[in-house]
Amino acid sequence: MACAALYGCTVYQPAPPARVGPTPYQVSLQRKAQIEHRIATQHHRIDARVSQGYIDPGYGGALHRRVDAIQRELNDMASQQGGGISGEEQRVLNEQLDGNNRRIGR
Incomplete structure (x- = not known):
């Protein structure tokens, strides 16, 4: 009897809340872009330091190879992560770039 009374009822599910902020995939792509920007900046800094005479060209070449x-x-x-990188991978790369930054600044 109770089932018959509910037969004509329609229950509406509320829509899931809208996602606020970037998706995890977008965040991983942003991390990769940040590292790429740091790499480009380091190449530029190496070139500038060599042209200003602060770094020997041979040492500048070694720094470029490291970058x-x-x-x-x-x-x-990134090829293993579908184009982006994880937070741990970003941390490791940032540490390597920090070390290279110290070498450039000598």
């Missing part, structure tokens, strides 16, 4: 190795590592990580 290129970090770029390859970034690309390897």
Whole structure:
């Protein structure tokens, strides 16, 4: 009897709340973009320091190769993550770039 009374009722589910902020995939792409920006900045700084005479051209070339190795590592990580990188991977790359930054600033 109770089932018959509910037969004509329609229950509406509320819409799920709208997502606020970027998706996890967008965040991983933003992390990659931040690292790429740091890499480009380091290449520019190395070139500037060499042209100003603060860094020997041979040492500048070694620094460029180190930054290129970090770029390859970034690309390897991103290819495994669908184009972006995780927070832990970003931390590791930032530590490597920080070390390189200290070498550039000598």
